[in-house]
Amino acid sequence: TQLLEQSPQFLSIQEGENLTVYCNSSSVFSSLQWYRQEPGEGPVLLVTVVTGGEVKKLKRLTFQFGDARKDSSLHITAAQTGDTGLYLCASRYNNNDMRFGAGTRLTVKP
Amino acid sequence: EAGVAQSPRYKIIEKRQSVAFWCNPISGHATLYWYQQILGQGPKLLIQFQNNGVVDDSQLPKDRFSAERLKGVDSTLKIQPAKLEDSAVYLCASSLHLVTEAFFGQGTRLTVV
Numbered sequence: 076t077q078l079l080e081q082s083p084q085f086l087s088i089q090e091g092e093n094l095t096v097y098c099n100s101s102s103v104f105s106s107l108q109w110y111r112q113e114p115g116e117g118p119v120l121l122v123t124v125v126t127g128g129e130v131k132k133l134k135r136l137t138f139q140f141g142d143a144r145k146d147s148s149l150h151i152t153a154a155q156t157g158d159t160g161l162y163l164c165a166s167r168y169n170n171n172d173m174r175f176g177a178g179t180r181l182t183v184k185p
Numbered sequence: 186e187a188g189v190a191q192s193p194r195y196k197i198i199e200k201r202q203s204v205a206f207w208c209n210p211i212s213g214h215a216t217l218y219w220y221q222q223i224l225g226q227g228p229k230l231l232i233q234f235q236n237n238g239v240v241d242d243s244q245l246p247k248d249r250f251s252a253e254r255l256k257g258v259d260s261t262l263k264i265q266p267a268k269l270e271d272s273a274v275y276l277c278a279s280s281l282h283l284v285t286e287a288f289f290g291q292g293t294r295l296t297v298v
Contacts, residue, residue, distance in 0.1 A: 081227075106284075117189075117276050117289025118228065163227050171283040172241035173218065175227040 078102065079164055079176035087182040091153055096179040098164035099146045105167060107147050109138055112161040112178070121149075154183045187211065189290035191277050197296045203265040206293045210258065210279030216240075218287060219252055219262050220276040228276055234260065235283060267297045 080099045088094055098107065106125045110118035122131050124140035124147060131138045135158075137150040151158055159182050165175045190209040198204050210217050215236050220228035231250065233240040237257040245252070249268070254260040264271055274292040 108286075115291065117278070117292055119289070120286050123286065167284065172230055172233050173287060174230055175220075177227040180225075 078168065078174055079166060081162075081164060081176035081179050083179060084177065085180050085182075087184065088154055090156055090183055090185050093150070093152050094154055094181070095148055095150045096162055096181070097146065097148050098176055100166070102145065102168070104140075104144045104147075107140060107144075108165045108173075109147070109149055110163040110165060110175075112163060113159075118161075118163055118175075151181075154181075156183050156185050159183050189277055189279055189288055191275075191290035191293055193293055194291065195294050195296075197298060198267055200269055200297050201266040203263065204267055204295065205264075206262045206275050206277075206295075208260045208262070208277030208290060210260070210277070211288055214279035214281055214288075215257070216280045216283050216285075216287075217254055217260050218276075218278040218280075219260070220278065222274045222276055222292070224273070231262070240283070264295075267295075269297050271295060272297045 082097050108123045109121045112118040122138045127142045127144045129140040135152045139148045161178045161180050163175050163178045167173050192207050217234045219231045222228045231245045232242040232252045234254045237254050252262045274294050276292045278287040278289045280287040
């Protein structure tokens with residue numbers, strides 16, 4: 076059972092467009108991580124958000140943590156083909172075990 | 186700094202056979218994770234170690250899967266006997282402590298035929 080719900084499941088856009096993907100849970104997060112995974116590789120951490128309402132920017136990527144710490148979003152401005160990949164959110168529960176959502180598979184077409 | 190090392194990268198076995206995967210975490214990392222990632226899905230936590238103790242193994246199918254981290258460093262994950270539905274990428278990750286960033290290996294792609 077996935078405790079983290081990610082949407083959309085798939086997203087295909089043209090280079091230069093903007094996009095937003097979402098991560099939601101019925102539980103309050105103590106912290107939330109966003110990872111990006113390319114084919115044949117393990118996930119790589121993009122950012123960790125901890126404080127409700129927090130906004131972090133990483134170049135063209137903007138991460139937002141909901142005020143109630145039950146949701147998060149990742150916004151990409153002017154997407155590039157190199158942004159193609161699987162975007163995963165993850166959080167820690169009970170014993171600090173780290174669990175992932177199902178991911179959003181992003182394809183950016185030239 | 187060396188990353189998380191996993192071997193083998195690929196493995197093909199017949200159903201009902203046994204298989205073992207090996208993971209060498211980043212030096213000094215106390216927490217080690219094994220995940221199963223089925224094609225098109227997010228990673229599913231199988232087991233999490235803190236040093237050589239188990240933090241969580243609630244999603245590990247214990248009738249066929251086992252994992253150990255005897256000296257609190259390297260870890261092995263075993264499947265015996267394998268089923269077709271075990272075909273997946275098995276990812277190992279490590280973190281300095283329970284709440285810090287996790288670093289992933291490249292994974293072992295298992296195909297059960």
